[in-house]
Amino acid sequence: MSLYSRRLPWSFSPNSFTRLIDGKRRAGDPVLDLTISNPTEVLSPYPHAQIGEACASIADLTYRPHPLGAESARNEIARLYGTYGVALTPRQIALTASSSEAYAMLFKLLCNAGDEVLVPVPSYPLFEYLAALECVRTVPYRLAYDGSWFIDFHSLRKSLSPQSRAIIVVNPNNPTGSFVKAAELVQLLDLTLDRDIAIISDEVFMDYPFQEDALRVPTLAGQDSILTFCLNGLSKMAAMPQMKLGWIVTSGSAAQRESACERLELLLDTYLSVSSPVQAALPELLKIGKENRRKLRQTIAANLRALKTELTGQPVHVLQSEGGWSAILQLPHISSEEIWATRLLQEENVAVQPGYFFDMASEPYAVVSLITPEETFTEGIRRIRRLAGEY
Ligand SMILES: Cc1ncc(COP(=O)(O)O)c(C=O)c1O
Structure with a gap:
């Protein structure tokens, strides 16, 4: 017996790779970090003052909580989806502090302990x-690669069981960058x-396509045949993870939507975790976020060219x-990912994420962040090329 819940079975000591990076940093070695995913550290200049002003200009901070979030903020998000050609009512939108919190709420909504979600x-x-x-089991289904990524439906079908409560799709997926196609x-x-069974569509990267493609489904919001929850938020789309505002868009038939919404309402009312200032500042934050996104897309395009x-x-x-925000590099098959990532760090001072962090089916792969500042990125890629070129 342990004093603590079995929901926390993980080791609390950092993995060997994290220890190595920490050691490098402590020794003052200038590491080229190609793993960076925090946009507040890469956008230069970051609009600190503008975000501060958007919050400072809020005239009324009376607490009037609504379980789904302030109606004005939900109207603003409905307007945003209008620009994608999707008509939503504010009742279809529920605010959360982040996509992570949205997942926690949806797992509570859909799953009993021991139930399964397909990932x-x-x-x-x-x-x-x-x-x-949330005492829920993840059951994997395969994304396959044959020059482009696609859902392996054979694997998805095999993974379904009577305990399956939701299928998660990530659109576009991290780190493969693959969108769900209409077919x-x-x-x-x-x-x-x-x-x-419900669909959970994680769309936090939907505003970062490299090119347009009519075969893609940009969002599952608005489809009316299956209960579907689409997740997004300020973290990626506005490059503001610190503002802690995400949302769930519920779609499906009117009856499915309503039965899900009344339960979500109760769940969210139990926590009321979204702050009033961020909801009040949302229209302004979305405007500032548009410019942040434009700059990040510029960096991503430059890094893809590099x-x-x-x-x-x-x-x-x-x-x-x-x-x-990611690219996957396939490295020469002369050593394991672990050895590649370690050698890149030790010999070239370049930090990458080994593919096994994302459960890539084979190796060796390195995942690099496309929002890395351009000079750092190009130099990092040159060093990866240099080490790989020794073979
Ligand atoms: C696919 C995906 N979903 C969600 C998140 C986290 O989003 P949030 O900051 O809103 O919790 C990430 C973060 O990298 C992600 O890669």
């Missing part, structure tokens, strides 16, 4: 934690039609990708 692999490593903390959505809806310039004809291959 794409490779994808966001936090799913395992978010699910386990895939048809198959997905088909698969879920006669089951008590990958092409530096790695064409080299033994490091960039996997095809369509959007998001």
